[in-house]
Amino acid sequence: MAICLLCMLSWAFMAGAELRFASYFADHMVLQKGPACAVLWGYGESSANVTVMVYQSDNIVMKKMVQAEVFRIWKVVLTAMPQGGPYSIVVRQFYEDEVSSIMLRDVYFGDVWLCSGQSNMEMTVSQIFNASKELAQASHFPYVRVFTASLAQSEEELLDLPDIDLQWSVPTAENLGHGDFGYFSAVCWLFGRYLYETLQYPIGLVESSWGGTPVEAWSSRRALRKCGLSEDHRSFPVSLDSGPKEYSVLWNAMIHPLLNMTFQGVVWYQGEANTAMNTDLYNCTFPALIEDWRETFHEGSVGQTERSFPFGFVQLSTDRLVEIDDSFPRIRWHQTADYGYVPNTKMPNTFMAVALDLCDGSSPYGSIHPRDKQSVAYRLHLGALAVAYGKENVTFQGPYPEQVLVDAALKILNVTYNQNIHLHHMDSKVFEVCCSDPALCEWNTIAIRTASFRTVSLQNIACPETVTGLRYAWTEWPCDYKQCPLYNLQSLPAPPFISFSHNNPSWVVS
Numbered sequence: 312m313a314i315c316l317l318c319m320l321s322w323a324f325m326a327g328a329e330l331r332f333a334s335y336f337a338d339h340m341v342l343q344k345g346p347a348c349a350v351l352w353g354y355g356e357s358s359a360n361v362t363v364m365v366y367q368s369d370n371i372v373m374k375k376m377v378q379a380e381v382f383r384i385w386k387v388v389l390t391a392m393p394q395g396g397p398y399s400i401v402v403r404q405f406y407e408d409e410v411s412s413i414m415l416r417d418v419y420f421g422d423v424w425l426c427s428g429q430s431n432m433e434m435t436v437s438q439i440f441n442a443s444k445e446l447a448q449a450s451h452f453p454y455v456r457v458f459t460a461s462l463a464q465s466e467e468e469l470l471d472l473p474d475i476d477l478q479w480s481v482p483t484a485e486n487l488g489h490g491d492f493g494y495f496s497a498v499c500w501l502f503g504r505y506l507y508e509t510l511q512y513p514i515g516l517v518e519s520s521w522g523g524t525p526v527e528a529w530s531s532r533r534a535l536r537k538c539g540l541s542e543d544h545r546s547f548p549v550s551l552d553s554g555p556k557e558y559s560v561l562w563n564a565m566i567h568p569l570l571n572m573t574f575q576g577v578v579w580y581q582g583e584a585n586t587a588m589n590t591d592l593y594n595c596t597f598p599a600l601i602e603d604w605r606e607t608f609h610e611g612s613v614g615q616t617e618r619s620f621p622f623g624f625v626q627l628s629t630d631r632l633v634e635i636d637d638s639f640p641r642i643r644w645h646q647t648a649d650y651g652y653v654p655n656t657k658m659p660n661t662f663m664a665v666a667l668d669l670c671d672g673s674s675p676y677g678s679i680h681p682r683d684k685q686s687v688a689y690r691l692h693l694g695a696l697a698v699a700y701g702k703e704n705v706t707f708q709g710p711y712p713e714q715v716l717v718d719a720a721l722k723i724l725n726v727t728y729n730q731n732i733h734l735h736h737m738d739s740k741v742f743e744v745c746c747s748d749p750a751l752c753e754w755n756t757i758a759i760r761t762a763s764f765r766t767v768s769l770q771n772i773a774c775p776e777t778v779t780g781l782r783y784a785w786t787e788w789p790c791d792y793k794q795c796p797l798y799n800l801q802s803l804p805a806p807p808f809i810s811f812s813h814n815n816p817s818w819v820v821s
């Protein structure tokens with residue numbers, strides 16, 4: 312990877328002779344536990360001898376020695392550590408006759424997750440339903456530790472974070488509820504808290520998100536080139552709830568600096584901004600971002616962050632009750648690389664929280680910011696348990712169709728799902744059929760007739776001859792709160808889908 316030599320030099324000069332940690336290593340932090348090794352780095356004198364010691368109480372449990380590089384950066388890969396703590400970490404620099412040292416206190420080893428995206432990730436615990444109850448419970452979870460990077464953008468890839476909004480902290484009602492769209496992210500917090508409740512060991516949460524930002528801002532130039540996007544010379548006005556839209560500027564300032572930390576995985580809540588920008592490229596740009604982050608986090612952590620680390624995300628919820636275009640359903644579909652579900656061949660080791668039934672028309676923050684973040688985080692953590700932690704008995708996906716059977720004579724369309732379904736109500740709008748050439752579809756709504764076990768039977772009186780396409784929940788706002796027609800028996804909603812007979816072997820037409 313090309314790194315900016317000038318940036319490195321200026322960082323080195325700014326660092327001076329002072330021995331210190333990189334910005335995001337601080338007291339109260341969680342470092343990644345084994346089998347991965349945590350990476351620690353900081354600044355010191357060129358070529359100084361640096362010793363890193365990990366203490367539990369007064370006992371030294373690990374000692375590592377390295378030499379700082381000429382650019383006055385030292386970097387240590389610790390020995391893999393089991394979950395737990397607290398530990399102290401002492402770094403000592405020997406430079407000619409001078410000895411200096413710095414220390415981290417109250418450090419735990421556990422799983423570290425990065426939370427990124429736009430304003431639905433930024434929304435804080437004080438902005439959601441039951442905020443006071445959630446805030447009051449914060450102090451019951453002292454082993455879930457939180458950190459928030461400041462909003463920052465840059466034309467060049469930065470080595471370290473320019474600033475920090477919330478340095479590593481033990482959660483309190485104050486730091487989880489600090490203002491609107493500030494810190495700490497409700498989705499990130501609840502995700503970490505639910506994981507802690509199951510795993511029972513420390514969880515570190517690093518939030519780096521900015522409202523109103525498109526995927527292009529979070530992508531490296533290299534990732535964007537893979538989707539045919541090269542130089543971006545536009546500039547957009549920046550306001551608080553609508554962050555920068557220029558290519559790569561947030562990747563440069565808010566993600567690149569974190570590559571040298573060891574993470575367990577990433578959760579992502581973004582996509583709204585791309586309903587108005589490069590919408591039909593999202594099926595390329597999003598998988599490309601995931602692949603690029605995986606490659607670079609692996610490389611930046613000297614191989615410690617897993618090469619194909621788990622990547623979870625939230626499928627878009629709802630915004631406009633009266634929709635003016637189909638950009639929301641298109642982004643929802645593209646979020647899965649057009650498969651409808653994840654993980655899939657193009658998006659391995661990913662998990663998705665479906666949120667199209669979590670609408671909130673009376674949200675004081677605008678309907679684009681639904682306040683039920685508990686359900687979002689709960690669904691997301693089920694995905695993490697199944698995909699990241701290999702818990703085989705956790706159902707984390709909603710029902711997805713396996714077969715579409717068209718009985719033209721009886722005017723019946725049977726959709727068979729891969730799970731038992733719970734039909735919330737008979738519905739006459741959520742399924743639509745196309746009767747013509749798929750390229751020229753006019754969609755007609757058709758009603759649900761019956762449903763049993765895994766099959767929903769639809770009354771097809773819309774297409775006089777043959778059915779060429781079928782779609783489900785292909786609107787911006789398909790149902791009232793938690794009242795979509797189809798769920799599984801674990802109350803997970805069926806994700807939206809679109810399917811055509813001509814290119815889909817799961818269609819049986821008689």
Ligand SMILES: *[C@@H]1O[C@H](CO)[C@@H](O)[C@H](O)[C@H]1NC(C)=O
Nearest residue numbers: 357358359360405406407408
């Ligand atoms: C680092 O340690 C080596 C071996 O003890 C020593 O020769 C060298 O001078 C030390 N370097 C500095 C900059 O103190």
Ligand SMILES: *[C@@H]1O[C@H](CO)[C@@H](O)[C@H](O)[C@H]1NC(C)=O
Nearest residue numbers: 591592593594595645648649
């Ligand atoms: C993305 O979706 C658009 C619009 O449906 C389609 O034309 C394009 O082929 C898709 N690209 C990929 C990489 O799947």
Ligand SMILES: *[C@@H]1O[C@H](CO)[C@@H](O)[C@H](O)[C@H]1NC(C)=O
Nearest residue numbers: 314352384386570571610611
């Ligand atoms: C962090 O990782 C990036 C990507 O591999 C690399 O360019 C950079 O030099 C690393 N920084 C440190 C301090 O090792």
Ligand SMILES: *[C@@H]1O[C@H](CO)[C@@H](O)[C@H](O)[C@H]1NC(C)=O
Nearest residue numbers: 440441444682683684685686
């Ligand atoms: C809010 O709390 C009430 C009472 O405990 C509960 O029934 C409801 O599900 C909670 N809402 C959310 C979104 O968690």
Ligand SMILES: *[C@@H]1O[C@H](CO)[C@@H](O)[C@H](O)[C@H]1NC(C)=O
Nearest residue numbers: 696701702703704705706801
């Ligand atoms: C899944 O399996 C684990 C271990 O066997 C068990 O403790 C847990 O209760 C199970 N969970 C469910 C939802 O069945």
Ligand SMILES: *[C@@H]1O[C@H](CO)[C@@H](O)[C@H](O)[C@H]1NC(C)=O
Nearest residue numbers: 716718725761762763766768
């Ligand atoms: C369609 O599904 C219904 C309800 O499960 C079932 O009674 C019917 O036999 C199915 N029709 C065909 C043609 O399979």
